[in-house]
Amino acid sequence: MPKAAIFDLDGTLLDSVDLHALAWQEAMVEFGHDITFEQARSQIGKGGDKLIPVFLSEAEQRDHGKTLDEWRGKRFKSAYLPLVRPFSAVPDLLRRARGAGLRIAIASSAKKDELEKYLAIAGIVDLVDIATSSEDVDESKPAPDIFEVVLEKLGIEGGAAVAIGDTPYDSIAAGKVGIPTIGVLCGGFTESSLRDAGCVDVYPGPATLYARFDDTPLADKTTAGSLAIPAAAARWRRGSVRKKL
CATH class of the missing domain: 1.10.150 (DNA polymerase; domain 1)
Structure with a gap:
């Protein structure tokens, strides 16, 4: 769950x-x-x-x-x-997730002063429980540090969370601590590159995630917390998939 x-x-x-x-x-x-x-x-x-x-x-x-x-x-x-502008339905998506009983965290490689401005631009300052920046970690994605910090602050294990990101680096980093990742295409990476990096599902962007929330791993009360990280993520870490990008 x-x-x-x-x-x-x-x-x-x-x-x-x-x-x-x-x-x-x-x-x-x-x-x-x-x-x-x-x-x-x-x-x-x-x-x-x-x-x-x-x-x-x-x-x-x-x-x-x-x-x-x-x-x-x-x-x-x-x-x-x-x-900088937010994508469509961003506050709606986070409210929907909170309504489903999920805590909301931000795992960003942005600097702390940039992070605070980003949350305001996105209109989600009051919807976020935990927010981390590059100052909180030694190494940025695809190292897992940012997700390790988030999990520690949330007090949960990786299998109890779902990550949402637009790059292969998000999925690789999250996968190293056992977090399944939903990929979104709005950042410009291809669906194949996101799935090769380990994403368990891929959507066009936040608006689609919001509209189809009940069909996503975010709402799957029986399997989302135990989704296996695909073997492709391990291949990526060894460098065989990275060459495709």
């Missing part, structure tokens, strides 16, 4: 993936790295600690990795944060 729904923010509840990708791509170019928008976008869902090493060598990270990340953060806040 599921006791909690753990939501990602960017690309799941908020239409912000392209905006983050633009900020990262501009930051990379600003510091001399010829990175395309598509390359940056494929990594959104990770925190800076996981994204930067994809494009910078160890020497480059030591030299200007932190400064690049700070530049990116300022650029995003000044140019793109005002453009």
Whole structure:
């Protein structure tokens, strides 16, 4: 029996993936790295600690990795944060989940000050029981740290929760602590990539989850808490699936 729904923010509840990708791509170019928008976008869902090493060598990270990340953060806040909007039916979905007896948690790689603004933009400040940010963990997704913190704060085991995310990194991270993940397509990743990473079900976005709530693992009182993490998630961790993205 599921006791909690753990939501990602960017690309799941908020239409912000392209905006983050633009900020990262501009930051990379600003510091001399010829990175395309598509390359940056494929990594959104990770925190800076996981994204930067994809494009910078160890020497480059030591030299200007932190400064690049700070530049990116300022650029995003000044140019793109005002453009972030929630997807349809986000507050309705969270209210429906609470009405079903689920506690609501947010597992985001966003920084703490960004997280507070995101919750306000989404209109869900009063609907969230637990919210975590990148400052709460040592490593961001696809490391499981953020979900470990959420489970500890909720006081439950992974099998008693369901995660909702838009990237393979969400499912991989959640799967490492035994949490089944519902994937949503509104962040731009394909259904096949989400299922290959371990998602047990995939929907277009929050509005569909809300409309079909009773058919989802969030409402399944007999199986949602014991859903097995597909073997594909383990293959992804070994790197065989990652090459598809």
